[in-house]
Amino acid sequence: MTILPDGGERYLSTTLFRTSVPVSRPEPKLEIYDTLTKAQRLFQPLIPGKVSMYSCGPTVDAEPTLGLLRRVVAADLLRRYLEYCGFEVKHVMNVTDLDDNTIQASIAQGISLKALTDRYTAEFMECLDKLAVKRAWKYPRTSEHIDEMAALTRNLIDKKYAYERLRSVYFDIGKFQKYGALSGLDFSKIKVGATVDLDEYDKDDPRDFTLFKRATLAEMSRDIFCETEWGNVRPSWHVQCAAMSMRYLGEEFDIHTAGSDIIFPHNENEIAQCEVLHGKGPARYWVHSELVLAGGKKMSRSAGNAVTLKEILGLGFTAREVRYILISTHYRQPVAYSEDRLKVSRAALKRIDTFVDKLQRCSSGRATDFTRGLVEEMLNSFEGAMEADLNLPMALGAVFILIRKINQQLATEGFSKDDASLVLNALVKINSVLAIFEFNPVNPEIEDPDIETLVRRREEARERKDYEEADRIREHLRSRNITIEDTPYGTFYWVENRKI
RNA sequence: GGCGCCGUACCCAAGUGGCUAAGGGAGAGGUCUGCAAAACCUCGAUGCAGCGGUUCGAGUCCGCUCGGCGCCUCCA
Numbered sequence: 001m002t003i004l005p006d007g008g009e010r011y012l013s014t015t016l017f018r019t020s021v022p023v024s025r026p027e028p029k030l031e032i033y034d035t036l037t038k039a040q041r042l043f044q045p046l047i048p049g050k051v052s053m054y055s056c057g058p059t060v061d062a063e064p065t066l067g068l069l070r071r072v073v074a075a076d077l078l079r080r081y082l083e084y085c086g087f088e089v090k091h092v093m094n095v096t097d098l099d100d101n102t103i104q105a106s107i108a109q110g111i112s113l114k115a116l117t118d119r120y121t122a123e124f125m126e127c128l129d130k131l132a133v134k135r136a137w138k139y140p141r142t143s144e145h146i147d148e149m150a151a152l153t154r155n156l157i158d159k160k161y162a163y164e165r166l167r168s169v170y171f172d173i174g175k176f177q178k179y180g181a182l183s184g185l186d187f188s189k190i191k192v193g194a195t196v197d198l199d200e201y202d203k204d205d206p207r208d209f210t211l212f213k214r215a216t217l218a219e220m221s222r223d224i225f226c227e228t229e230w231g232n233v234r235p236s237w238h239v240q241c242a243a244m245s246m247r248y249l250g251e252e253f254d255i256h257t258a259g260s261d262i263i264f265p266h267n268e269n270e271i272a273q274c275e276v277l278h279g280k281g282p283a284r285y286w287v288h289s290e291l292v293l294a295g296g297k298k299m300s301r302s303a304g305n306a307v308t309l310k311e312i313l314g315l316g317f318t319a320r321e322v323r324y325i326l327i328s329t330h331y332r333q334p335v336a337y338s339e340d341r342l343k344v345s346r347a348a349l350k351r352i353d354t355f356v357d358k359l360q361r362c363s364s365g366r367a368t369d370f371t372r373g374l375v376e377e378m379l380n381s382f383e384g385a386m387e388a389d390l391n392l393p394m395a396l397g398a399v400f401i402l403i404r405k406i407n408q409q410l411a412t413e414g415f416s417k418d419d420a421s422l423v424l425n426a427l428v429k430i431n432s433v434l435a436i437f438e439f440n441p442v443n444p445e446i447e448d449p450d451i452e453t454l455v456r457r458r459e460e461a462r463e464r465k466d467y468e469e470a471d472r473i474r475e476h477l478r479s480r481n482i483t484i485e486d487t488p489y490g491t492f493y494w495v496e497n498r499k500i
Numbered sequence: 501g502g503c504g505c506c507g508u509a510c511c512c513a514a515g516u517g518g519c520u521a522a523g524g525g526a527g528a529g530g531u532c533u534g535c536a537a538a539a540c541c542u543c544g545a546u547g548c549a550g551c552g553g554u555u556c557g558a559g560u561c562c563g564c565u566c567g568g569c570g571c572c573u574c575c576a
Binding site for chain 1 (some may be wrong): 503504506507511515516522523526534536538558568569571575576
């Protein structure tokens with residue numbers, strides 16, 4: 001017997017030793033694209049093993065649209081993969097419940113601001129659950145953090161980076177030399193006022209952004225204002241994220257996520273405030289997801305092409321099919337929403353579900369090296385893809401390659417229970433990131449005893465070669481959304497279009 | 501006008517200067533099955549919007565052209 005100097009690890013990765021010892025893969029890691037440095041960087045947290053992450057969340061003035069949900073799902077995928085890598089993630093997502101939109105919506109609907117925002121916050125949370133998005137650690141609400149925002153603004157005024165005009169407070173961009181680093185905008189060449197009516201502002205410079213805005217009479221009459229040293233005002237969108245991220249994650253945290261459409265001005269403004277206050281931050285990595293398009297254009301309420309999750313579910317699609325669309329395009333590519341796309345997702349998921357079902361039917365036998373090799377290969381590809389800036393399309397490709405190879409085995413030589421467990425365990429592992437597999441038993445106890453009776457009667461009809469009767473029962477079951485499949489191992493049936 | 505992103509098969513979509521341009525869907529033909537379903541096999545890019553350049557080698561790097569999208573302080 002030979003003692004190998006390196007413990008033999010390097011031989012374990014050869015096919016020779018693929019037998020009983022699991023091959024040790026390197027710890028999964030992550031290279032993430034950082035908008036600020038415009039480069040893909042190896043992710044390393046401030047505190048080893050722990051990740052602090054802030055995400056721009058919803059404005060709770062209406063039903064969540066796919067545009068919003070995409071960036072939420074993208075943040076969730078990042079968080080899930082970091083957890084897969086062994087990090088403990090502290091995730092904070094703000095909820096904007098006090099701004100022009102929420103106020104206007106509450107007036108339009110004739111209900112109180114709180115009633116409105118409570119309702120749409122609940123709707124938002126419901127969407128998260130349906131889309132299998134993990135809950136963040138905190139969902140701070142704007143209306144509950146006014147003091148922090150006022151303190152931050154006072155601080156900026158003291159440092160002479162903010163000023164008051166007619167009871168509104170603005171940040172003075174001219175004082176902050178580094179402004180524009182994130183968006184890469186050159187303000188000497190920019191068309192100021194290209195998309196905004198400058199007359200509506202009292203700012204010294206149109207580029208200055210609002211910190212607190214004086215309350216209007218309509219707002220005052222509805223008790224929507226905060227009493228501050230500047231009078232009755234309400235906070236701007238920009239001061240909210242700066243104050244709340246600082247409150248829960250500190251002056252500097254690891255990752256800030258948002259959508260590409262709010263890099264400028266929103267994220268830029270967050271940086272400006274934080275840099276002035278502490279000379280850094282707030283985030284060490286800026287991660288931006290791309291937009292959802294509909295009809296070739298950015299999906300937005302103002303463009304009139306917004307689609308809500310609720311509407312999609314109303315068309316008979318599942319949230320899981322929506323999630324599949326959102327994860328099957330790379331997060332830094334725009335994704336075009338269409339019903340066609342949902343149908344493609346449905347077909348892809350069906351292939352996955354059928355595969356899982358088949359695995360769960362395997363009844364006996366030991367694991368083989370063949371399967372171990374395939375599973376190993378899949379996990380390596382999966383992690384390699386995820387590691388490269390969360391390449392979900394490629395990661396899914398690895399899964400489908402495994403499915404095809406195992407299906408071949410299932411169709412020819414059959415598959416042992418231990419082999420199946422090996423594969424299923426690997427799927428459970430990657431599902432902690434994908435959240436797309438369903439591991440329900442193939443023949444769940446379908447409550448309705450009628451159905452079981454019908455299936456049995458069809459079996460009997462087939463026995464006596466009464467195929468007319470058998471087909472009639474099958475059609476009847478199909479009308480009740482039950483799919484029948486005859487295999488050499490017996491007849492299986494299930495309900496089409498399962499939950500999520 | 502400025503800045504940025506994108507263009508890969510019928511549709512969607514990966515692609516790290518270097519084996520035969522992943523994967524999914526649709527389609528065509530075949531195998532299995534009473535039929536169906538599922539699955540499997542085979543066939544679909546001599547080519548990556550176009551043109552030029554760099555290189556031993558380019559979908560990938562550089563330049564120009566065409567087309568699409570986003571942002572340039574409303575909205576989010």
